[in-house]
Amino acid sequence: xxxxxxxxxxxxxxxxxxxxxxxxxxxxxxxxxxxxxxxxxxxxxxxxxxxxxxxxxxxxxxxxxxxxxxxxxxxxxxxxxxxxxxxxxxxxxxxxxxxxxxxxxxxxxxxxxxxxxxxxxxxxxxxxxxxxxxxxxxxxxxxxxxxxxxxxxxxxxxxxxx
Numbered sequence: 001x002x003x004x005x006x007x008x009x010x011x012x013x014x015x016x017x018x019x020x021x022x023x024x025x026x027x028x029x030x031x032x033x034x035x036x037x038x039x040x041x042x043x044x045x046x047x048x049x050x051x052x053x054x055x056x057x058x059x060x061x062x063x064x065x066x067x068x069x070x071x072x073x074x075x076x077x078x079x080x081x082x083x084x085x086x087x088x089x090x091x092x093x094x095x096x097x098x099x100x101x102x103x104x105x106x107x108x109x110x111x112x113x114x115x116x117x118x119x120x121x122x123x124x125x126x127x128x129x130x131x132x133x134x135x136x137x138x139x140x141x142x143x144x145x146x147x148x149x150x151x152x153x154x155x156x157x158x159x160x161x162x
Contacts, residue, residue: 008156012090012111015063015151020112023062023150034134035062035114038097038106043079046135054143056161057087061137063112064148064157067091068131070140074124080117080132084124092131094119107131 015023024036033039048058055070058081066087076082086092086107094105097118107116116137123130141147141161149158 008161010065010088010091010111010156011151011153012065015112019151023112027062028136031061031136034136035116038115040117041080041134041136045079046081048081048133048135048138048140049079051081051140053140055140056143057141057147058083058133058138059141059148060109060112060114060116061139062114062150063109064139064150065091065109065111066147067109067116067138068133076123076130076132078130078132081135081138082123083131083133084129085127086131092116107133 024032027035034041051073057066057070058068059066068083069087072083072085074082074084091110092107093110095108097104097106105119107119108114109116114137117131117133120130120132121128139148143162144160147157147159147161
């Protein structure tokens with residue numbers, strides 16, 4: 001499948017309890033800490049911080065939902081992979097993070113609820129937002145490869161998306 005100017009529609013229905021248990025069982029301790037217990041990676045250590053390969057999308061590590069287009073990634077100097085905008089506004093939810101004195105928001109996958117990182121209002125155009133995301137919460141799809149279809153939902157998941 002090749003995308004047009006319109007963003008393809010992805011199924012946002014949450015995984016079943018059985019599917020979610022199976023997905024969680026496959027996580028490392030660090031992935032569980034970050035995605036399920038709202039932790040953060042140490043700065044400057046994530047595998048996608050310096051990712052420069054030609055690619056199409058970063059997806060949720062847990063359920064495979066596309067979260068960021070590869071072209072939206074930029075170097076923020078913060079120590080985490082940063083993005084200017086999500087793949088689709090409906091693919092992420094903002095949740096107030098009460099651990100901080102200032103108003104701070106976590107971003108979580110809209111489909112499975114896995115915590116991805118935080119969003120700040122000091123980013124680059126076009127959105128003016130900076131999505132600081134934990135590498136362990138993401139999967140990268142290089143150009144020409146199939147999107148993950150972790151939940152076996154079918155197209156557009158599992159298809160090549162350029």
